[in-house]
Amino acid sequence: MIDRKEFDDRLAALQGALRDKLHLRGATFERQVHRAGRLLPRRQRRAAATLLGARDWMGHPRLARLLDRRDVDAAFADLNRHLDRIDPRERRKTALLRLTGGVVLDLMIFGLLLYLLHRHVSGS
Numbered sequence: 001m002i003d004r005k006e007f008d009d010r011l012a013a014l015q016g017a018l019r020d021k022l023h024l025r026g027a028t029f030e031r032q033v034h035r036a037g038r039l040l041p042r043r044q045r046r047a048a049a050t051l052l053g054a055r056d057w058m059g060h061p062r063l064a065r066l067l068d069r070r071d072v073d074a075a076f077a078d079l080n081r082h083l084d085r086i087d088p089r090e091r092r093k094t095a096l097l098r099l100t101g102g103v104v105l106d107l108m109i110f111g112l113l114l115y116l117l118h119r120h121v122s123g124s
Contacts, residue, residue: 001064001065001067001069002054002067002069002072004058007054007055007058007072010076011051011055014029014051014076014079014080014083015029017084018032018033018036018083020088021083021086021088022036022039022083022086022088022091023088024039029048029051029052029055033048033049041082043078044079047074047075047076047078048075050071050075051076051079054067054071054072054075
């Protein structure tokens with residue numbers, strides 16, 4: 001059987017990691033996972049769903065005994081391992097580079113269209 005206090009402490013630590021690494025605000029773990037959406041890969045979303053289900057089952061004494069501790073521990077480990085690999089500064093830098101690249105590409109396409117339009121108008 002899983003100790004409720006230990007589970008809640010581990011869940012709170014996971015919430016803090018989501019807040020620090022992915023900048024996800026939310027009063028509850030469920031809200032943070034919902035906001036994470038595709039920031040979390042499918043495997044980590046499944047692990048989060050396992051933890052949310054375990055949290056719900058722990059509210060009921062008979063269902064709490066049925067929880068598999070290995071599954072819950074594996075879900076915690078999987079999410080923590082993924083979040084440990086994330087560097088918030090690198091994420092910000094990558095987002096800025098992608099934005100800049102998109103703007104440059106849009107300007108290049110716009111310039112090409114202006115050039116083609118100018119050739120078409122002056123050629124006629």
